[in-house]
Amino acid sequence: MKLLSWNVNGIRAVMKKGFVDFVKSARPDVLCLQETRGYDPQIDEALAGYDMYWNHAEKKGYSGTAIFAKNAGARVKKTKPAKYPVLGVSYGIGRKEFDDEGRVTTAEFDSFYLISVYTPNAGEGLKRLEYRQAWDAAFLKFMKKLEKKKPVIVCGDLNVAHTEIDLKNPKSNANKSAGFTDQERDGMTRLLKAGYIDSFRHFHPDEGGHYSWWSYRANARANNVGWRIDYFCVSEKLGPRLKKAMILKDQTGSDHCPVGIVLKDS
Numbered sequence: 007m008k009l010l011s012w013n014v015n016g017i018r019a020v021m022k023k024g025f026v027d028f029v030k031s032a033r034p035d036v037l038c039l040q041e042t043r044g045y046d047p048q049i050d051e052a053l054a055g056y057d058m059y060w061n062h063a064e065k066k067g068y069s070g071t072a073i074f075a076k077n078a079g080a081r082v083k084k085t086k087p088a089k090y091p092v093l094g095v096s097y098g099i100g101r102k103e104f105d106d107e108g109r110v111t112t113a114e115f116d117s118f119y120l121i122s123v124y125t126p127n128a129g130e131g132l133k134r135l136e137y138r139q140a141w142d143a144a145f146l147k148f149m150k151k152l153e154k155k156k157p158v159i160v161c162g163d164l165n166v167a168h169t170e171i172d173l174k175n176p177k178s179n180a181n182k183s184a185g186f187t188d189q190e191r192d193g194m195t196r197l198l199k200a201g202y203i204d205s206f207r208h209f210h211p212d213e214g215g216h217y218s219w220w221s222y223r224a225n226a227r228a229n230n231v232g233w234r235i236d237y238f239c240v241s242e243k244l245g246p247r248l249k250k251a252m253i254l255k256d257q258t259g260s261d262h263c264p265v266g267i268v269l270k271d272s
Contacts, residue, residue: 009034012265014040015041017045024259038162055076061109063108125142127165128190166185209248235262248269
């Protein structure tokens with residue numbers, strides 16, 4: 007089962023930059039999106055082989071998440087069941103102060119819950135750091151509630167570089183830049199210690215230089231001056247099913263690149 011995640015930085019924008027061709031070429035069983043910023047009606051016909059679940063922010067052109075799950079054929083004429091059917095979908099984490107930004111879409115599959123999440127950024131000057139800390143606590147509580155029923159996979163833009171090897175310039179960014187404060191890094195540590203595996207680090211525990219986001223400034227992507235802030239974290243119970251984790255650094259169209267995992271069938 008191939009699962010991909012991508013912060014597209016606007017679905018309308020990325021549709022003009024080869025998004026459909028990417029999906030058709032990569033052929034994920036499930037694709038999770040973040041920062042969709044709305045909806046493009048052309049996508050329905052272009053990717054009719056997927057059922058699409060969108061969670062839009064109340065504020066137009068802002069935030070938003072989605073999950074695309076491969077169906078068995080055209081959306082209207084299904085001739086056989088999907089190989090990995092979606093059993094149910096929910097939106098948000100049940101907290102009004104967090105849910106109006108469309109940051110969480112959750113799909114239930116046979117053996118796990120899959121969460122597409124766009125974690126709030128601490129903001130310029132770290133003005134939103136307290137909100138971010140409250141989010142981290144509430145989101146982990148939401149994950150653990152789901153975990154009582156079945157294992158959880160959370161993927162998306164978590165807006166944190168967990169360790170120093172997860173960004174190019176750790177010293178100059180430490181406790182100065184959103185995504186690399188002690189508070190945010192501690193939040194990520196708590197998530198992992200709660201029983202989750204950072205899938206990329208599972209296969210590449212000590213390798214630096216692997217990033218999923220690059221600033222548009224100073225030719226950062228060409229020089230690989232980036233941050234790894236996009237993740238697939240899986241319940242420890244699913245650890246034996248992890249076959250592969252990847253960062254598709256060559257895929258353009260956004261300031262982020264897609265990340266993914268491959269799971270062995272149970």
